[in-house]
Amino acid sequence: MSTITEIEVHDLRFPTSLDAAGSDAMNVDADYSAAYLRIVTDGPLYGCGFTFTIGRGNEVVCAAIRAWADRLVGRDAGTLDPTALYRELKTDSQLRWLGPEKGAVHLAMAAVMNAVWDLAARRAGVPLWRLLAQMTPEDLVEVADLQYLSDVLTAEEALELLRRQEPTRQERIAELERTGYPCYTTSAGWLGYSEEKLRRLAQEAVDQGYTHIKLKVGRDLAEDKRRLAIAREVLGPQGHLMIDANQVWDVGQAVEWVRALAEFDLHWIEEPTSPDDVLGHAAIRRQVAPVGVATGEHGMNRVLFKQLLQAEAIDFCQIDACRLASVNEIVAVLLMAAKFGVPVCPHAGGVGLCELVQHLSIVDYVAVSGDLTGRVTEFVDHLHEHFVDPCVVRDGAYVLPSQPGYSAEIRAETLASHSFPDGSYWRERAAAEAR
Amino acid sequence: MSTITEIEVHDLRFPTSLDAAGSDAMNVDADYSAAYLRIVTDGPLYGCGFTFTIGRGNEVVCAAIRAWADRLVGRDAGTLDPTALYRELKTDSQLRWLGPEKGAVHLAMAAVMNAVWDLAARRAGVPLWRLLAQMTPEDLVEVADLQYLSDVLTAEEALELLRRQEPTRQERIAELERTGYPCYTTSAGWLGYSEEKLRRLAQEAVDQGYTHIKLKVGRDLAEDKRRLAIAREVLGPQGHLMIDANQVWDVGQAVEWVRALAEFDLHWIEEPTSPDDVLGHAAIRRQVAPVGVATGEHGMNRVLFKQLLQAEAIDFCQIDACRLASVNEIVAVLLMAAKFGVPVCPHAGGVGLCELVQHLSIVDYVAVSGDLTGRVTEFVDHLHEHFVDPCVVRDGAYVLPSQPGYSAEIRAETLASHSFPDGSYWRERAAAEAR
Structure with missing residues (x-):
């Protein structure tokens, strides 16, 4: 018996707006933030989780985390079943009303369930990817939330799909242990960076072994052309060059703008318009081919992804570890993407998204899709120093995590310094601004 | 000059779960709640607004209201332009991240903008519907948020549509002043009510002049048949009988269930599945015709409504005054629905939704669609006693509001009694439960 005694909730904010890291056409002054919780027990067992925001409003998500998580206190962490808990939380009709299954309460549910899955993996003494990759196909289907999805994927189809990959799981684990999971970098391409x-950063990326580079676009067409010319020159004709508009265009404008950049041989256009616009993405995709369409970092739930796949609206499926409600909802999306043959290329960056999504990409390859074709997971090189078990990238690939858990734990020093507004960093900054 | 000195935020909750009012297949124990704000100035001018929730989590929305509304303090309420403010709020990229344009922050933006529109109508000395119905077509198009909609509705088309109705606005106002705006009742059909x-309640509704009755369904098919038989018997063969499943079915199950109820000659099936599932609603609609499909009370934003219309997924468009971000987003949806010829039948009930949507239905008829065919606005007879200017329904129709504002002000006594957890009602109940 290991009783949950407390849920600590921390509002952590990092001053990324100071150097324009994270700047794009929509988000000009992001202060990367984490609404973070720690499940504390009366024994050594614990679990950490978070969701990601970009500053103001992080306190709203913290309030929502408390609304979901308070009911955990008093339960036995030694036997807590993440999937049973997930199903219990999602049927809380009062909290569900605030979404349903979207927005701040859903981000908060992601944070809570990330912590519960972290705890479950620690309890098993393995990294999260391995906990999932060791499950039988039957157990993994049970994990997946298939509600509202039966018109495109039944539990039987999901089981069949997982069984097909089961006999060769160990081979793929061995392969990834040798090569890592391929990634690309966005670190060079923030819109606030000078040409x-x-x-310089694009050259560094190429020197480090990256074959994919992504640039933010959508503020000014002439500027985009200048920046893409630089990136293409550095990357060479063989490399993959992606662009990301962060939702600034209407459908027609997206088509015109992307067509105007055709000379740069683009691999994908990411978030061309509202993330909710399934039919809009489908229309854009038909008109900008062969440029692929990618979206999903603001994909609110599995029902949106179902429709993006049904409508043939995307070439790349960008799940987010903190917007979907953790493993239970994400495995459902991985299964649908595998059925439709659409590669999953998770969104990362922010605070700790890289730490989480590496596990999900590994599970996708080992247990679900069995395929690396077209797969590449985002990597952004900042804020990793705040994590107890930071991700490691080598030669353009994520090295497989080996520590128990979901790599979600943030260092105690960071909790003390970057809690908002009372952490030492924010207090000192407020004092300096008052002077 | 009338300076805004304070934004009061009140977490108001009503114990509706005690008598099963509001119970349906998804929401079994709703405690109807309002996240309410009052814009206070240093003069007599003020504005009130709210969004609606069903209990737990109302504090999360209150936190989000504070995040949006704090920036209003110090501004001049005498010149505050609702539309300029709306555009300012929606481009706050940090708060936008928590949606975007959905969930708790969007509900909170609805509350804030409802209060700002209430203030604007009070300032003009007219009810909100008249403030809008007096605007020129040019000004009303400016009010509408058309971002992300240009692939189905351009500003020019919207203007053309409004101009077509302009010459005959006064005739329709005069008509509504004689007849009121037609409504239907849900008060009889809660799932927690005995047969x-x-x-008894259905008979009372018919006696009061209602020709439409709606029942909650989806818990048990045999039970639904018994209850629909009662309602159809009381209503007679000519009356319109609607059902509402509150999102409990997957797509295939919805089709089967609704077909199994064909003998009751249903007018519409409301919320058959996930409110996010545009393609699912379209598939259901094709398969359950001639039963109409209605949805929208959980329609998160105008981009969802755009797609429901594009995909021919709905026969009835059920806007919600507290889930869409107030007048600016709602007018955009009214315009799209008018273009597609789909009748707008607003969702109401809850706390104060009837008070708000009556204004919107009037604007739709007077200035936008010019049509009453198939239109009927929901009415639920509870909690009106808490409002300073409660809606009035006579012979199955809303009587036109005549007081200045958006009918959104809640009585001071109610703020004192039903604030959670410190209002007198909740303190007394907690004391009684502790005994």
Whole structure:
């Protein structure tokens, strides 16, 4: 028996707006933030989880985390079943009303369930990817939330799909242990960076072994052309060049803008318009081919992904570890994407998204899709120093995590310094601004 | 000059779960709640607004209201332009991240903008519907948020549509002043009510002049048949009988269930599945015709409504005054629905939704669609006693509101009694439960 005694909730904010890291056409002054919780027990067992925001409003998500998590206190962490808990939380009709299954309460449910899955993996003494990759196909189907999805994927189809990959799981684990999971970098392409800085960072990326580079676009067409010319020059004709508009266009404008950039041989256009616009993405995709369409970092839930796949609206499926309600909802999306043959290329960056999604990409390859074709997971090189078990990238690939858990734990020093507004960093900054 | 000095935020909850009012297949124990704000100035001018929730989590929305509304303090309420403010709020990229344009922050933006529109109508000395119905077509198009909609509705088309109705606005106002705006009642059909109570309330509704009755369904098919038989018997063969499943079915199950109820000659099936599932609603609609499909009370934003219309997924468009971000987003949806020829039948009930949507239905008829065919606005007879200017229904129709504002002000006594957890009602109940 290991009783949950407390849910600590921390509002952590990092001053990324100071150097324009994270800047794009929609989000000009992001202060990367985590609404973070720690499940505390009366024994050594614990679990950490978070969701990601970009500043103001992080306190709203913290309030929602408390609304979901308070009911955990007093339960036995030694036997807590993440999937049973997930099903219990999602049927809380009062909290469900605030979404349903979207927005701040859903982000908060992601945070809570990330912590519960972290705890479950620690309890098993394995990294999360291995906990999932060791499950039988029957157990993994049970994990997946298939509600509202039966018109495209039944439990029987999901089981069949997982069984097909089961006999060769160990081979793929061995392969990934040798090669890592392929990634790409966005670190060079923030819109607030000068063209000189873009050229330097792109060159560094190529030197480090990256074959994919992504640039933010959508503020000014002439500027986009100048920046893409630099990136293409550095990357060479063989490399993959992606662009990300962060939702700034209407459908027709997206088509025109992307067509105007055709000369740069683009691999994908990411978030061309509202993330909710399934039919809009489908229309854009038909008109900008062969440029692929990618979206999903703001994909609110599995029902949206179902429709993006049904409508043939995307070429790349960008799940987010903190917007979907953790493993139970994400496995459902991985299964649908595998059925439709659409590669999953998770969104990362922010605070700790890289730490989480590496596990999900590994599970996708080992247990679900069995395929690396077209797969590449985002990597952004900042804020990793705040994590107890930071991700490691080598030669353009994520090295397989080996510590128990979901790599979600943030260092005690960071909790003390970056809690908002009372952490030492924020207090000192407020004092300096008052002077 | 009338300076905004404070934004009061009140977490108001009503114990509706005690008598099963509001109970349906998804929401079994709703405690109807309002996240309510009052814009206070240093003069007599003020504005009130709210969004609606069903209990737990109302504090999360209150936190989000504070995040949006704090920036209003210090501004001049005498010149505050609702539309300029709306555009300012929606481009706050940090708060936008928590949606975007959905969930708790969007509900909170609805509450804030409802209060700002209430203030604007009070300032003009007219009810909100008249403030809008007096605007020129040019000004009303400016009010509408058309971002992400240009692939189905351009500003020019919207203007053309409004101009067509402009010359005859006064005739329709005069008509509504004679007849009121037609409504239907859900008060009889809650799932937690016994069959005897259902029969009695349905009979009362018919006696009061209602020609439409709606029942909650989806818990048990045999039970649904018994209850629909009672309602159809009381209503007679000519009356319109609607059902509401509150999202409990997957797509295939919805089709089967609704077909199994064909003998009751149903007018519409409301919320058959996930409110996010545009393609699912379209599939259901094709398969359950001639039963109409209605949805929208959980329609998160105008982009969802755009797609429901594009995909020919709905026969009835059920906007909600507290889930869409107030007048600016709602007018955009009214315009799209008018273009597609789909009748707007607003969702109401809850706390104060009837008070708000009556204004919107009037604007739709007077200035936008110019049509009453198939239109009927929901009415639920509870909690009106808490409002300073409660809606009035006579002979199955809303009487036109005549007081200045958006009918959104809640009585001071109610703020004192039903604030959670410190209002007198909740303190007394907690004391009684502790005994």
